[in-house]
Amino acid sequence: MSRRLIIDLACLATFTLMPLLAALLDEPFLVSLFTRLAIYGMAAASLDLLIGYGAMVSFGHAAFFGLGGYVVGIIAFHTSQGMPLWGWEGSNSALVVWPLALLCCALLGLVMGYLSLRTTGVQFIMITLAFSQMLYFILGSLSLYGGDDGILMNERNTLPGLDLNDANQFYYLCVGLLMAWLLFCRRLVGSRFGFVLRGLKQSERRTVSLGLKPLRYRLTTFVIAGLGAGLAGLLWANYALFVSPDMASWQKSGELMAMVILGGVGTLLGPVLGAAVYLGLEQLLSLWTEHWLLIFGPLLLLVVLFGRQGILGLLLAGARPRKSATRSAPVATTREVHP
Numbered sequence: 001m002s003r004r005l006i007i008d009l010a011c012l013a014t015f016t017l018m019p020l021l022a023a024l025l026d027e028p029f030l031v032s033l034f035t036r037l038a039i040y041g042m043a044a045a046s047l048d049l050l051i052g053y054g055a056m057v058s059f060g061h062a063a064f065f066g067l068g069g070y071v072v073g074i075i076a077f078h079t080s081q082g083m084p085l086w087g088w089e090g091s092n093s094a095l096v097v098w099p100l101a102l103l104c105c106a107l108l109g110l111v112m113g114y115l116s117l118r119t120t121g122v123q124f125i126m127i128t129l130a131f132s133q134m135l136y137f138i139l140g141s142l143s144l145y146g147g148d149d150g151i152l153m154n155e156r157n158t159l160p161g162l163d164l165n166d167a168n169q170f171y172y173l174c175v176g177l178l179m180a181w182l183l184f185c186r187r188l189v190g191s192r193f194g195f196v197l198r199g200l201k202q203s204e205r206r207t208v209s210l211g212l213k214p215l216r217y218r219l220t221t222f223v224i225a226g227l228g229a230g231l232a233g234l235l236w237a238n239y240a241l242f243v244s245p246d247m248a249s250w251q252k253s254g255e256l257m258a259m260v261i262l263g264g265v266g267t268l269l270g271p272v273l274g275a276a277v278y279l280g281l282e283q284l285l286s287l288w289t290e291h292w293l294l295i296f297g298p299l300l301l302l303v304v305l306f307g308r309q310g311i312l313g314l315l316l317a318g319a320r321p322r323k324s325a326t327r328s329a330p331v332a333t334t335r336e337v338h339p
Contacts, residue, residue, distance in 0.1 A: 031171050033279065034175075035171045036279060037276050038235075039239060040278075040279065041276070042178045042181050043229045044263070044271035045268050046227075047061045047229070051257075051265055052268075053189050053194065053221070054197050054218055055200070056222065060130070061132075061253050062132055064227075064228075065236070066233060066247035066248025066252070067248065068102070068105050068232070069236055070237075070243050072157065072237040072238065073151040073237050073243035074145060074151070076092065076157075077151055080154050092157055093157065098157070102230050105233075106226065106230075109227070112226075114215075117218050132248055133250060136249050140245040146244075151243050156238045173235075177231065181228055182269065255278070262303055263275070
């Protein structure tokens with residue numbers, strides 16, 4: 001059994017048994033903490049799809065996180081207040097609200113990605129940051145929805161067959177969506193689409209010479225990553241029953257990037273581990289001092305200096321190295337990895 005498989009099974013078992021462990025220890029806060037972990041892990045893994053596989057360092061990824069949450073919050077506000085939204089009475093059904101939130105995130109991803117991907121390097125980073133800050137100020141200017149104070153929700157959305165107001169059921173929903181998202185991303189990066197994306201990361205000129213169009217693949221990846229962050233945002237709105245413009249701020253984008261770097265860039269599971277360490281250190285260090293980031297910063301620096309792939313790379317240290325996928329065709333690589 002490979003070391004990576006052992007880590008995957010250990011993470012799966014931890015997520016699955018956490019409510020039982022919390023009940024045995026009489027610590028219901030653990031369920032709440034791991035619910036946050038699942039949500040932030042999903043957002044961080046979606047950013048890793050951009051950075052680790054598409055070489056697109058976005059510093060505005062929190063825009064999708066905030067937009068997904070705000071769509072849920074705004075619809076909940078109009079539904080509870082009995083105020084029609086453009087003639088629509090509103091709804092509290094997740095089957096109606098969540099697809100609308102994801103559709104808004106997809107449209108934002110199309111516009112933001114189409115304009116941002118016409119630049120590269122530092123310019124790409126800055127234009128994604130600019131889009132995120134524009135959305136942040138727009139959300140803060142919506143006085144009807146609380147402005148900078150945000151929106152309080154009266155209840156969570158409803159889903160047939162589940163009681164989302166039950167902490168354990170909502171937890172397993174978040175964990176199930178996280179596992180589905182990670183599985184989808186793994187299949188995506190292992191497909192022909194993923195090979196093209198990684199080929200663009202390694203040598204755009206060579207990939208273009210094969211007749212492939214970089215914008216099409218990168219824009220698709222940008223939209224898919226935005227959907228992942230938007231899904232995390234709408235789950236956060238239901239978890240906290242509160243949304244605020246801070247969800248779309250550059251600080252939130254920085255937190256997601258720190259989780260990706262801490263866990264391991266280009267690993268998908270690594271950002272989930274990074275989110276666990278980040279949130280865990282936040283809980284522990286904040287009990288000691290409110291300036292906990294002064295301690296977290298050097299720790300992050302040590303991981304960057306000594307861990308080639310973050311925490312996951314350290315856990316996998318000593319495992320048998322695989323042959324580089326860049327030196328062989330996709331079919332040959334598949335045979336090497338899965339004999």
